[in-house]
Amino acid sequence: MAPSTPPDPSDEALMERFCTGDEAAFDALFGRHAPAVQAFLVRMVRDRALAEDLTQVTFLSVVRSRDRFLPGARFAPWLFSIAANSARDALRQRGRRGEESIDASPMELVAPTVAPSDPALGRRLGEALEALPVAQREAVVMHHVLGFSFEEMAEALGTTAVAVRVRAHRGYEKVRERLGHLLEGER
């Protein structure tokens, strides 16, 4: 009989081990969540180089502030609250300097599942998301792109599930208005 493999430790168990000095636990968390954090930040700031910097800032914050991860809390919402804070700060700095996002290749921002022959979709999706207020953009990206539940988002963003549901709904409706027939399959 083949030996049963132990289940993967939960994020919270890994975080607890990292807090006691287990660097391998941090590597496991990084491997699990860094791609999603990177995807979130790329969608939020629409600048791949900046998103890389912010991904590093996010995980630096995890390392420096591991003591602020409360026992009993969930890791993913905590991690994404850090990512959201770093994105908002970067967008505020960018707004103060009057800069726009400099990513010249909207198609790079879209998953390989999107047909390369449809550059309009990628560009319009990126533009639609960028046109949203930051709070709605966060909600749409976290829920509709990354699959977070409203309860997880509420925990990450420090608000209520009702508030994030409203933001996600309003943001998604604005995206639908801009994308028009491209989302007809959703109806």
Added chain:
Amino acid sequence: MSAPLEAARPATDAAALARVRAGLARELAAPRGPTWQQHRLRGLAGAAVTTSLLVIGTFLAGIWNDPSFATGLLHAALPVGALLGLQALAVHAAFAPRATGLQRVAVGGAVLALGLLIALRGEGHPSALPEWVCTLSHLGTGLVPLAVLLSAMRAAALSQWRLAAAGVVSGSFGALLGEFACGQGALHVALFHGGAWLLALLLAQAVGRFLRPTSFAP
């Protein structure tokens, strides 16, 4: 999840993530900085020392001018006690993780404390100095504690409510000075002492907007 928006999920840039992970090596190897509990303890100790200096300095100045000053201080026991309690709560709220509820309580507590100071003041007696001197001196008393507090608070994300808690701490030092050193009436306390506290709150928000935290953890 929405199908077209699923497609909006960016492709993973493995090379970028490898660079990110490599960039974290030095931080992982570095000795750990102070925990939020240590920051809080230092904040409470700093507040206690500053308050003690304030009390001693005002006491000596008061006794020098009026030997019966010490008796008057006893009447300030209740408002001073309330302010010290509020200060401790606000220091804790400024450093504790996920403490938005406590931070709001601290701001509400400041409003209640100000109400208590106004209610207990009565008619008071006029002063030879212009009334705005109180506002200025109260704000000035809280400047150094505010600077020290904001510097330590950079170890986490600077939310509006955390900055408000810092403003409550800063304003409480001015309010303490007002209890020891000002004998004017209730309306003066409401406008000029209350005004100083409001300015401390606004100053904390304004300075906080330009501070770069060293961590974005809540």
